[in-house]
Amino acid sequence: MIHATIECTGASPIGGKHGDMARWAEALATVARDIDSRFVEAGEALAGAYGIVERIVASLEAVSQALEGEAVTRAVADMHAIADRLTQLPSTQVTRQAALVTIGGSGTALRNPLARFDRTLRFLRICGLNIKVAAAGADGFGGFADMMIDRLDVAETEMRSFAMQLETVTRGVAAAQAAEQSLARESARVIPEVPRRLSRDALALQEEQASAGILANRIVDAAREVRGKIATAIGALQIGDITRQRLEHVVAGLVALQALAAPAPDETVQAHVLALLAAQATDTTADFEREAALLTQTLRDVGPHATALIALTGDRSPSASGSTPGDAPLELLEQSIDEVRALAGRLQEADAISDRIGSATLVTAEALAQRLLVIQRVTLDVQQMAWNTDLRSRPMGDAGRGLGAVALEIRNFSLELERFSADIAAMCGQITGAAQAMHAVQTGTTRVDVSHALDVSLQCVRDGGRIVREGLFGLEVEASELNDFVDQTARNIACDTAFGSVLASTSAALADAGSPIAALDEAPPELSVVLAQIAATYSMARERDVHQRFAMTPAEAMMPPTIGLAASDDDEDDDGLF
Incomplete structure (x- = not known):
């Protein structure tokens, strides 16, 4: 501050007509x-x-x-999206858990028809060998038996691959269910209060900073008014x-x-x-x-x-x-984010597993459907071969009776294959439907990298708060x-x-x-x-x-x-x- 060094004094008045x-x-x-x-x-x-x-x-x-700027607004919007995602988590979990139960249950239930299907294929292979024995070298029957065995080989190969893919899916279901159970325990503890508090604290901080911005503009306007008057005074x-x-x-x-x-x-x-x-x-x-x-x-x-x-x-x-202003809302927001982090981590883990299981199940279901088509064609081929064997054995008299009996067994076994493949197809449809439901939940939800989004958003609002503090x-x-x-x-x-x-x-x-x-x-x-x-x-x-x-x-x-x-x-x- 500058202090006056000259007192308010001057020369004494001077009188006289001529003066000095x-x-x-x-x-x-x-x-x-x-x-x-x-x-x-x-x-x-x-x-x-x-x-x-x-x-x-x-x-x-x-x-x-x-x-x-848009940075703070975008950061707060991300926090709102995360809060909404967590608030909706219980209903999302219900759908995902139901889908996982369906996938796991159908996978387990398929083991029985798959095993019976495999056993029936082995019986048919024996029937093929019996045709060769009963034909006793008769023309055409040996080639027929070889063709049937070849078709059965195709069916067995497809069924083995089918079983391996199904096993992969069911193993993943167990891990997904474990993650979902852990997430359910965590969410039951903090939902809906913590997500709501996160959204509320983010909004409070945004309003606090917006209020600071309004005040800053008012101060700037007042300062500019003062600046103009000081400039006038300087002039x-x-x-x-x-x-x-x-x-x-x-x-x-x-x-x-x-x-x-x-x-x-x-x-x-x-x-x-x-x-x-x-x-x-x-x-x-x-x-x-x-x-x-x-x-x-x-x-x-x-x-x-x-x-x-x-x-x-x-x-x-x-x-x-x-x-300084903004500290309290920022501290509350940081506390809310810390409470959300554990739940967010489990949510991301469950999301990742569900994504993986859902995608893998859809791919497997499509592959299983293709394999079922092959198996169903093999079943029809075997049925056709049985009818042909029966027809060709009838003119052979007593020598053809054995072939007819084998042909009848082949027809009965092929009908079993048809029934088993229908059961398998129905269960695969359930798996496909569950996978599609899980995929719909995942794609229908706002998905963000929760931890990264929280870090970025928090840093953004911290930067905004720092600028406000430094400015004010x-x-x-x-x-x-x-x-x-x-x-x-x-x-x-x-x-x-x-x-x-x-x-x-x-x-x-x-x-x-x-x-x-x-x-x-x-x-x-x-x-x-x-x-x-x-x-x-x-x-x-x-x-x-x-x-x-x-x-x-x-x-x-x-x-x-x-x-x-x-x-x-x-x-x-x-x-x-x-």
Whole structure:
């Protein structure tokens, strides 16, 4: 913070018609120095205040940008999806467990018809050998028996593959049921409360951060308002530099007049120049008092906005414990996520197994259906061969009776194959239906990598919270410091009344001592010299306007405003804004 080092004092009023030009010059020079010192200090204070506002705006614009993006919204949406998935888990489990029971039960039930089917194939193979024996080398029957055995080999191969695939599925069902049971125990403990709390805490944090974003925007708007008024005040501080320059020019005029007055002053010339300097001092005083009053009002206008800014920043200032807004909702969300993790891990394990079992079962069911078609064709082929054997054995008389008996057995066994294959097909249909139901549950549910999604979402909201904390942290301190800067500036320029009093009394003393003379056809040479010297110091159009009123000849009245421009340019370069 900048403290005032110059007290609100000035030169004592100076009276007397003629006065003491040295004392007048010293009084005006002192006021010029005091104004310059105070306004430079005020400019530095306002520059510091402006820098604080710029930092506040930049910091909170980062908060707004971070919270207006889609990342936090998407993270919260993912958490809601996970919560919904977990909430629906019991009903999903009912469907999956029922499907697993069906698949496992049908797989077990298939063992009996498969075993009987295999035994029947072995009996048929024996029947084929019996045909060869009963035919006793008769033409065609040996080839017929070989063909039937070949077809039976195909059926046996298909059935072995069928049994192996079915065994793979049923083994997987046991693992899936174990995972589902573990998941059911975990879900019974935490559902529905934990998923609901996760969704609720995620929403609370989103609302908290959204509220922080709204507050950040309000603070930014207030800070921008303060920034605009401070910028206006900084511009208004130019009156200090303007007043200092004009007073220095009046002092320079007094010095020039003193030099002209020695050793024998021309009272008429002296009075005219003093009248000019009095007019410059009076005009300078009027401008200073008017602009200083406007500057004071501008600073007063900053006060309420700075106070409002402090109030807004105080709404989100760090607490005595060092915590910041958003910490509590974030901690609750982290606790909810920790509670969900164990359940989420078991859910993913069950999902993976169910996916694997469901997909494998569908593939196996399709393969089993194809194998059943092959077996059913073999069954028809065997039946056809039995009929052919019976027909061909009848004309053979007693020799054909044995073949007929074998053919009858083959027909009976083939009918058993047909019945067993129908039972197998029905059970395979149950397995396929269960696998499709499980697949429908899996594909109909929002599926995400729960652990990864939770990690990503939590990190996202943590980042958002960090940006909010960093953006809002310390704002109350900075806003208070801003207010101190503004107050300091107001105190630094609060002496305008005292300065005005000194300027007014000194201007009055100059006016009392001065007396403008009427225009002459030819002015005294020394007057023209001193007026030219004074005019050469001017750096402002207003000074030249006042000067024109004291021109002594028409030629001087037409004095171009470029007189003293070189000095003006240098002066302005040296004494720019603060």
